[in-house]
Amino acid sequence: MTSRTYMLLFSVLCCVAGQNVWAQSLDLEDIAQAVAEYESLFEDTDLASDPALEVELRRLMPLLPESILPTVVESDSIKTTLSARSSILGWWRSQDPLPASEVNERMVEHVRRVQYALDHYGCTSCEEGYDERGEIYVRYGEPERISRVTFDDPLLIDAIYQPGIAVSPADFPDNEFWRYLNLDRDAYFLFIQDGGFYRIGDTSDLLPSVLRSGLGYSGRGLVKSRMLLAAMRSIYRQLALEHHHFGSRFNDVDLWLAAREETGRLRGRDNVENSKIITGAALVQGETPEQLDLDQELRQPPILFAQNTILSARTQDQQAAYQREILLPSSTSEVLNALPTFALGVRHARFLKPDGTTTTEIYWHPESTSFTVPGHPAQEEYIIKSFVAQEDAAHTRLNTMTDAIRVEMPSASEAVTIPVQTIEVNGSTGLYHLALQWDQHEVTPAGIGNRLQLASRRIDSLRALDASGATLEMSDLIPLAHNIDTDELVPWPHEWIYKGMRFGLGFEIYHLAYGQGDQTSYKVTYQVSSGRRRISSTSVEFEGQSRLETEEVYLDLGQRAGEIIVTVSVQDQISGQEISRSLTLTLFDDQG
Incomplete structure (x- = not known):
């Protein structure tokens, strides 16, 4: 090409x-x-x-x-x-x-x-x-908002137009301030025009070089310091409207300048009022500025206050840039944002098969309000198509599977009840990935109609279970819920459970070692924790005659709502080997 x-x-x-x-x-x-x-x-x-x-x-x-x-x-x-x-x-x-x-x-x-x-x-x-x-x-992609810091304010022009110091609005660089609050509350970028193109800069780059140099205690140096601070006040006033990070900076500079201006703008205002001169952005976002020690701040001479303000601003800008590197992903996509999607509970578990390959079972189930399509009249039934692609380590597709189920909608007073669906992906070895998609279609007299909503998931970097037989191995944990109609535990693919719900776990253990009399002996420990706090821990010892064991157990997850982590550890009492698996759930007070 x-x-x-x-x-x-x-x-x-x-x-x-x-x-x-x-x-x-x-x-x-x-x-x-x-x-x-x-x-x-x-x-x-x-x-x-x-x-x-x-x-x-x-x-x-x-x-x-x-x-x-x-x-x-x-x-x-x-x-x-x-x-x-x-x-x-x-x-x-x-x-x-x-x-x-x-x-x-x-x-x-x-x-x-x-x-x-x-x-x-x-x-x-x-x-x-x-x-x-x-x-x-x-x-x-496109920023949520683009703004610019301008330098045509008459008050700023009056402050920086001083005899003997050639500074004009044309000396300030063109710039753009991009905000991505849809990604993170601290996602913003300041671009400075430099040599005909724009680069990411900090707030000190908005100041003309003639103002950043030659500061001193001479008459000319003091005048330049005041001009510099006037420019910074204008810059921070505008940026504070865009992001709360700049509110306290504006407050610091404004208070210092106000104390020295002829109008005496501080006269008649108490400290609480002064601390609110931060513009609407900070107040709208609920940010409260740090209380200033006015006496200490206002006693600083112009050059010292200007230099300290610039140094502090550079430090804060560097910290903000570092935070962006940590918080923001390397890239984002808006593809799914433009499409109607529905909520699904999806979980998976790997199991070892006799032929040495790994089977992945994918459990999925729509959330209770999933089938409501905004702007589309309710229908008596829908078709849900499922698609799974199995990929090798390099994300090259090995095979694909498709299926479809028909969902009949009950009356308005009843909930949608469909059984949890299971998809099996067989024959995995080594490292593999799974890509999944579900499409909700309307049903027409002619058959399957247009797609109304969709959902997609990726399950990346799965590794086949060890089939060597020399190492203790274990399947992933299957969350289970009690089915009242069948009085059985069935897979529960959702990320949440609620108090009063009978909850359990299922898993398999492989390659248990034989002891005397061809007996196996192993201990299973169930631990439920919330953050660093352990809610409960129970251990049970077993003996058997097979190297493969299947376990199902009911668990008490406690009564404290919030995120909980369930960890199951297996210790082979013969070989001394151990292995564990964990899963995370959110416990709610009630089903609503």
Whole structure:
């Protein structure tokens, strides 16, 4: 694929994706072909030295997990080896949000974002083809809000226009403040125009260099210090409207300047009132500024207060950037945000089979209100289609399975009652992954109608159970609930349970060692904890004659609502080997 063809591919994908790629579209073949061409960029061995491939790898680097980066980067150089490209393709497959569809919608979304970044944030001197605004856009999509710090306020102009010091509004850099509160309350980025393109900066970068240098105790230095503080007050006043982090900074600078201004704005205001000069953003978000020691703050000379304020701001900006690195994912997708989804309880458990392979059982069940479709009239019945793809360690599909069930809706006064569904995935060895999707369809006289809602899950990095026979092994834990009609324990796939519900666990133990008389002896410990607090712990010893044992047990989970962790530990009394499994549940006071 040539560079020209690669750029044309962007255009094809963007045009097609712009027509609601996630709908059941007549352009599906065009989309699939375009995605296949994009994938060929990583598959074609003739393209290993193609500049377009290296550019795309650079664009992908901020999105990739740390586990893949070493295969792509070495000593700050991009590797275009077959191993690197295979890792990228495997990662792309793991990002597919709708595994039952013909295309990878996340890949289409990425291509659209890249094209938008090239069109709106292009940078000819940047290796990726766009500046750092483009990088953030490709990672997180459109910001919730974009604003700018302006410097045309008449009060600011009066404060910084001083004889002998050449500063004007044109000396302040253009900038953009992007906010992603939909991702995290502290997700924001300040971009500074620098040399014709934008980079991520901090608040001190908004100050002209002529104001940041030459501060001192001379008359000129004192004037520059006051000009600098006036500029900072204007900057923080505007940023405080965007995020609470800047509220206390504005308060500090405003109080210091107000105490020295002719109007004496502090006169007649007590300390509580002064502490509220923070703008609406902090107050709306419920943030309370720290109480200031006004006497100590106001006694500082201009140069010292200005320098301390800049140093403090840089430290806070660095801390905020560090927090973003920790809190924010490497990238996000909006594919599922544009689609109606329904809630499902989904759990899985691995079991060892006699042939040495691992079977994964997937239990799923809709939440009570799942079938309500906003804006769509209720129907007497629906069809739920299920799809499962089994993938190898590189996320290459090994096989797929599909199924469908018919759900009849009861009267308005009754709850939907369908049994918990189980899907079996057989023959797993080594490392494997599962991709799942459920589609709710309307039923028409002609048969299955349009898709109304969907749900999807990924179960990644599953490892087949040890079949060697030399090591104690154990299945995953199956949450079980008592079925009143059958008086049996059945799988419970939901993340929650409620008080009064009869709850249990099921699991299997493999490769128990034989002792004298071909007898096995093992101890099972059940522990229920909440955080670091242990609620209960019970141990039971068993003897048997088989290396394989199946256990089912009722458990008392206590009466304290909240998240609880159930851990089951098995100790082989003959070999001394131990193994344990855990699961997490949320305990509610009642079923409602």
